[in-house]
Amino acid sequence: MNETIPTCRVTGHITLDDQDIYDPTLDVVRLRARVGMVFQKPNPFPKSIYDNIAYGPRIHGLASHSTELDEIVANSLDRAGLWSEVKDRLDDAGTALSGGQQQRLCIARAIAVDPEVILMDEPCSALDPIATAKVEALIEDLKGRYAIAIVTHSMQQAARISQKTAFFHLGDLIEIGETKQIFTSPKEEKTRDYITGRFG
Amino acid sequence: MTETMIFSALVILSVLGFITAKRRSLNVAGGNISELHSLPRHYGYLASLRTILPGLLILVLWLLLGSAVIESMILSALPQSLFLETGTNAQALLLNKIRLVVEHGNKFGDNPDILEAATHYSSLYNKGLWGTFSLSISIALIGMFTAIYRIKPDFRARSKVERIMLLALILSSVIATLTTMGIIGSLIFESVRFFQQIPLLDFVTGLKWSPQTALRADQVAASGSFGAVPLFVGTLLISFLAMMVAGPVGLFSAIYLTKYASKKVRSIVKPLLEILAGVPTIVYGFFAAITVAPFLRDTGTIIGLDIASESALTSGFVMGIMIIPFVSSLSDDAITAVPKSLDDASLALGATKSGTIKQVILPAALPGITGAFLLAISRAVGETMIVVMAAGMKANLTVNPFESVTTVTVQIVALLTGDQEFDSAKTLSAFALGLMLFITTLALNIVALSVVRKYREAYE
Incomplete structure (x- = not known):
């Protein structure tokens, strides 16, 4: 997704199952189907709730008939903890939901195509604490099934929901390790300064 | 002094x-x-x-x-x-x-x-x-x-100056409004005089248009029939043909320019397209009458089609070219207004670029694009110069694009060119036609603008 931003510059490697994702011969469309993404700001399509979820399965032909598609939609919404809230109004516009619901809709949309990895780019920064708690609980639920990489500015959130933490500063990877270790005995001075609140 | x-x-x-x-x-x-x-x-x-x-x-x-x-x-x-x-x-x-x-x-x-x-x-x-x-x-x-x-x-000099300027602004808008109302008023006034001579129903539903009336009692001339249907059918036929050209070309070029073209291509092609909008319509008229009409007629002869040299196809085609920039720049705006986050969402789900455009961008921009099309149609309906030069004069009730048809605007020009007496049904009918045309384009514009406005609210 970086290449859609004109000023983006990447150094180093990112691999998924030993495959370099910046390999120019790689089909990014296939890659994106394997890696789901949730954005900072909830961005549901201006379609119905149902169509929002069904969009991914439709383009990948995951459902051969409409009952199967219904099932995928219901499952995804259920796993995203949204089913009970929206099951009676699947035809309403996705944009009419509240911010927290929209974000969970976006997560449901991402898991509907059954990706291997889900990237979350500050998924809670536009949400209030209660909605944040719901999304975090959802991440907690999902992490058994998917590899989730989450970007956050909130150290408490990182400490709460992650097993491994990587600390980036101005685009450089400073330190990576078990969450417990990072937050209790960081190796790098910068990491210590950050987690003790000396800057940032 | x-x-x-x-x-x-x-x-x-x-x-x-x-x-x-x-x-x-x-x-x-x-x-x-x-x-x-x-x-x-x-x-x-x-x-x-x-x-x-x-x-x-x-x-x-x-x-x-x-x-x-x-x-x-x-x-x-x-x-x-x-x-x-x-x-x-x-x-x-x-x-x-x-x-x-x-x-x-x-x-x-x-x-x-x-x-x-x-x-x-x-x-x-x-x-x-x-x-x-x-x-x-x-x-x-x-x-x-x-x-x-x-x-x-x-x-408080500033407050007083601002007050005077405010009055000047109000005066200007009052002048603009009153002028518009005056124009509409004169149109309605003359149309009413026309409808006193020719019943409204005959005008709106009549199938024969032949506005020649006898000037003197002893003159042998048609009594005149004022059925406006052939004119409106001709107008709609030509507008339809124009949209068949301008719709796809304008929309596709907008998609290319907004989604695929590099910055450099866009910076060259967009101004070029906008030059098309700056060409005076009478120049399009020359183009239609002198270049396109003979070309279409000759091509028709070769493939065995009988195409009149003043065919609806000629005017429609050239008018379509004229409104391409109209459709493309308004659709361009509508497509650009779709937030990038929707693009991202669709791409992140593994959709292809073309899939994203078809499934997400165009549906989201659809109200704006519809508005663009409606405005373009109302432009085509009211267009005069091209059809005066390239369309026919005879009121022919047909939907065959190869035949010659006439339009409302052509007839108005024909009725009001030269010396006229302003009490005969012939001359007054021009006002009635003008009124009908005005109502048509007004309705189209109102629908178009309300559609566009609705769309603007969608992402705010």
């Missing part, structure tokens, strides 16, 4: 007022601007407006009413016998004679009464002009001096 001189004097006075007031405001404040309620130039503006506006008002009144008042005074002074000699329209004729004498001297040997009236006329005119001069200048001076005299640190 002329009106121009009065005007120049007023301008000079108002500049003087500006300079004096600005200087005085600084003096009053003792050189300390923060003492003043408003900036010095606001005091200047106020003084200059107070000077020029009342003076101008007097001048305008003189220009509007002066000669009418003088003429009625002259006419009432003329002996009654003169009116009897010249018969009908006597007043206008006499006035014309008097004016000729005033301007060129006594070259035509008119009778002494007229000569006397002419002298009387010029003396009255001169008096009026001098009166206007002294009145407007003195009012201007009074305005200037009061404005300057009232300058004190707490005098």
